[in-house]
Amino acid sequence: MTHAIEVQDLKKSFGSNHALNGIDLAVPRGAVFGLIGSNGAGKTTTMRVLLDIVRPTSGSVSVFGIDPREGGPALRRRIGYLPGELILDGRSTGRQLLKHYASISGPVRAGRIEELAARFDVPLDRSTHKLSKGNKQKLGLIQAFMHEPDLLVLDEPTSGLDPLVQQTFHELVREAQTNGQTVLLSSHVLSEIESIAEQLAVVRKGKVVSASTVTELRAAAKRRVQATITDRSKAEVVQLLSSVTELSEVTVARSDDNTTTVTGRLSGGPDAFIRALASCAVADVTIAAPNLEDAVLDLYDARPSSGAAPTLHDGTQEHTK
């Protein structure tokens, strides 16, 4: 069995709200796997099903080959879970709270809680209701990591953490991976997933719309390009670029200084674009690195994707791809 998590056609409805519409997910053992998606996409619900906090309407779910509904405390102990909304008992200190969690999910090796508290710089003897949002989040992370579980399920783990603490979190994730633990984490922030996960699934409207390695997604991502040309009319530039099949979302605009500026997004390499410009007088050109953020936003469906007709700033359309 090579997967820590296998989810097939998972559906969950809350009354008439179809939160999950057939989620498929396969997280290999030892992977750091990111779930990314906009608000309400279904990331938290998927995680809650893995923990048997929420029960599926239909579909199959397995964690280390066991259905979470059947796994009971033994399976639960193998998972460290950071909920998205952490509710801490205000009457106790961090130390008391963590000891309480350790008695449920432990064993926790001696000194581990203190070691993690020192790394995160969180006061253990202060009442939890006096803690800042960030310090509460740190306690949540400590309880997830402290018993060195086989699987970490972390819902928005860096929410409320400053960049230095985020770095400590990244170190813990790397250590967990070195130990052979599997990490599933969710985020709205792509740069975070990109920097620690090697695989990711984009969740949209209760479905996984893309599952790939970060490297594959980067390869499929487009580059933003812009060039300012001084010796061609708008129509000529449009004509010139019509042969560049990799170019989409093209905008061609004429400026008062009689230059023509073209912007667009380029899939694949920049060679054809550069060749098309070679015969022109080019005052300025920018070819950006492939943009992963754009690739994911396309998948979110939050904005028009590639293939949109190019527009001219004066409102005329001269060229459609």
Ligand SMILES: Nc1ncnc2c1ncn2[C@@H]1O[C@H](COP(=O)(O)OP(=O)(O)OP(=O)(O)O)[C@@H](O)[C@H]1O
């Ligand atoms: N207990 C519940 N009762 C009713 N609806 C729920 C419940 N839990 C989640 N939902 C709904 O399920 C959908 C998916 O929510 P979910 O929290 O899984 O999304 P998410 O991707 O984690 O979003 P966010 O990034 O905002 O946390 C939403 O429409 C939400 O309102």
